[in-house]
Structures are given as C-alpha cells and as structure tokens.
Amino acid sequence: MNTDFIFLIFIGALAGAASGYLGSYMVLKRMSLVGDALSHVALPGMAIALTLSINPMLGALVALFIAILGIWYLEEKSEIYPEALVGIFFTASLAIGILITPEPELLEALFGDIEKVTRVDGILVIMAAILIFFVTRAISKKLTVGIISEDLAKSGGINVSKINLIYLLMVGLVIALGVKFLGTLLTGALVIVPAAAAKNVARSIGEFQFLAALAGLASTGLGIVLAKMLGFPSGPTVVLVAIFFFILSFLFKGKDY
C-alpha cells in the first residue's frame, strides 16, 4: 500500500464522516429522500464545468447551492413539503446532466473514480470537512430545537430559517465532496444510510451523531479498501458496505422503547 492510497483512504473516510454527521439531521428532519436525490443535481453543474474546463467539483458545488436555495425556499414557504415537485426537479437535473456531460467523462461523473482524486482535491476535502464539523457543531442545538418544534425555537429567539439555510448549505458542500469518490448517482446515499443505521441503535442524540459519523467513516474507508482489493468500482462498494452496516444495526435494533 503506497502513501497515495493511504491518503486516499484518509480523505475518503473524512468525507464519509462529515456526510454521516450531517446526515443525522437530514434523517431527523424527515428529508432522507431529498438528501439522497439531491446529489443528482450535481451532474449538470459538473457537465458545464467540464465544458468550460473548470474543476468539476466547483461546478457541482454551484449547482448544489442553487438547488439548496430552492429546497430551503420551499421548506420555508409551504406547509406541506412538495415532494413530487422536488422529485421532478431532481430527475430532470439528472436527465439534462446525462445529455450535456461529455461522453468520456460521463461514467466518471455518474459513478465516481477515486483514481482521479488529486492532492488538491484532497486538501479541499480536508478544509471543507473541518468547516462542516465546526459550523454544524455551532448550530447543532438550535437546529435540533427547530426540528422538534419551530414554535418552541422561535419563541426562544432562534432564527429557524437562517439556521436551516446554513445547515442545508453544509449538506450541499458535503455532497460536492463526495461526488469525486462516489459519483452523482450514489453520493446522496452516504448522507442517508450511515445516519439511518445509527438511528437504529442510538440511545441519545450525542450517541446518534457520533455513530452516524463513525458509520460514514467506516463505510467509506472500508469500501475503498475492499474496492481496491476486489477490483470493484469504489462508489457501489462504499454504498454496499454502508448498507451492510444498516442491516447489522437493524438486527441489533433495541426494542426497549
């Protein structure tokens, strides 16, 4: 195992941990499906970046931020979440993305390719992961109270709308990080699956967040190693390892509540 590969495992695991941690709130907000499908939006952004010869991660980030603003707006303005509308928008992005992505890059954009992760990408992942952990930690209490009851949060002087926007922007950032590793089809799974696994066994919110980050870290780290050993593509391997953890957690699910 060379140092480059170890570096790759390290940044992959870091992105996984950040995804799991952020995903814990997505599951509590009952936005799992949105979190999962959101990654599709990255594709047209990457395609445009590729045609303009810009770093595709940047293109993904811009497209995700625009989609996040839309989701946030819908979350704020409507009483009932317009699920169908969000679904249509996401699949439309995917379809357009597939059409406009240059043929040679399409497979990589859809499924990710860790061989193509550069040092610069790695450093971006480290910086973004640190930002995600600090920002999310800082808004954690307010975010949680807002999920339990918006009235309770607002009456206590919490700007729920602002907190939600900051949180969703972090989700956009973490998905943009994952795109290189897992591709636009599967990155969203890393936001949802580890958190869903953690929820099965967690007895408190502290435990929940820790386990979600740990499951994200383990799925990505283990998945990358397994993919290399077996000669599999990394994206599906990582997601299947995460799903293995989910099944395991489901079997150990406490029945004490």
Added chain:
Amino acid sequence: MKNNNLLSVEGLKVKFNSHPIVDDVSFDVIRDSTLAIIGPNGAGKTVLFRAILGLIPYKGKVTWAPGAKIGYVPQKLFVAKDFPLTVSEFLHFKEKEHKKIHQILNSVGFKDVGESHLHNDVRVLKTKLGALSGGELQRVLIAYALLGKPNVLLFDEPTSGVDVSAEETIYSLINKLKAEKDLTIIFISHELQVVYKYADSVLCLNKEKICFGPPREVVDKESLTRLYGEDVSLYQHHEH
C-alpha cells in the same frame, strides 16, 4: 401602557386565508397575575398565543413591558418515539450545569430514585423525549421553559394526553412556582374549575372577546352561553 402592565393587546386580528380566527381582541395582563384564556375548540386560543409570541402575522398592537422574558409551553410536541433525544440532552440545550437541571426537574415534580444513594438522580433524564407520557412531557416542557428564567410563562394546556390527576399536579405546580418567584402566568384552559381555582382574571374567547375580568364577576350564564352555546353544564360556580 400602564405601569404595572406586563402585556397590553389592542385590537388584535388574525386571519387565515381571509377567515378571521381572532377578531379585534384587546386585554391587559398585570404583572405577577394569572390570566386564564377559555373558549370552545377552534375559538382561536392557541392562535392568540402564537400571535402574541410573534410566531404568526397579525394586525393590531401587542406590547410587552420592557424586560419581559417569555417562557412558552406549547400544547403538544410531535416527537417521534424513536427520536434520539433524551430529556437530559434537551434540557442541556438551555442549561450547562447538571445540578440546576436536577433542581428544576425536582421542582416540576420528578422525584429522585433511591434517595439514599450518593448518586441520586431523576429517572426520566435518560428517557427519550418521544417515549414520555403526556403528563411527563408537559412537565419537561415546563422545566425547559423555566430554565430560561422567564418572568412570564405562557402555558397552552393540552386537551388530551394528560390524565386528570397529572393535570391537577401541573396546576398546583404552576401555582407553587408563582408563589416562589415573580412570575406572570397566561394559560389556556378547558377546565372551568381550574380557572376558578388559579386565575386572577379570565379572557373568554370565541373569535372575539366575550368577557374579560375576574372569573367570579365575568363568568356567568350569559357569557358561557355565548361561549359554548346552550349547553352550559360545564358551569360550576364555587361559592365561598
């Protein structure tokens, strides 16, 4: 606004989709007093609360005295049974010191388990919020509100989920807290007996203000008929 008023509401109007829910309601709340708000289901009681808390748009004037610190106890929380947040974690959102949380839980009626133990503590601390009974959740919510050291408590009584005996404890508890510190209480109630027993004044609400004043003076057969319709079997005047 008069000097000893904590809250002054003038001409409050709330509309949902152009339907008036609260129509031209005015009242004052004197500092350190207890106001009950009564009315049938759908009379706009909770909406009135949300308006004076600034949670929804309204027309009219709502003026809180400077320095008013509000604690709000909502009627219900829809917390899923498996929502992984314990009572301890929830209360730690408001207070760092464990000792203070312990004290407040004791004061809202949670008893220590095993008083002889060195490490005596409240059983409910490690329970998930969604796994509490209706009465327990109400008391935890009161504790949460009190940890913010409010001088005014807005309490929205649940219509269901709390059995009669637990309800009794919540009101005697609120009364006890009031005796201990400077606390103005505004509560929504469905029980006239509770209003007679604990409130200094009462606001009868059915979209518009039906009556306002000390319960024994303003709650009579006529106002109750206007409030609840012809069936006034709820009416029980306790003579001294």
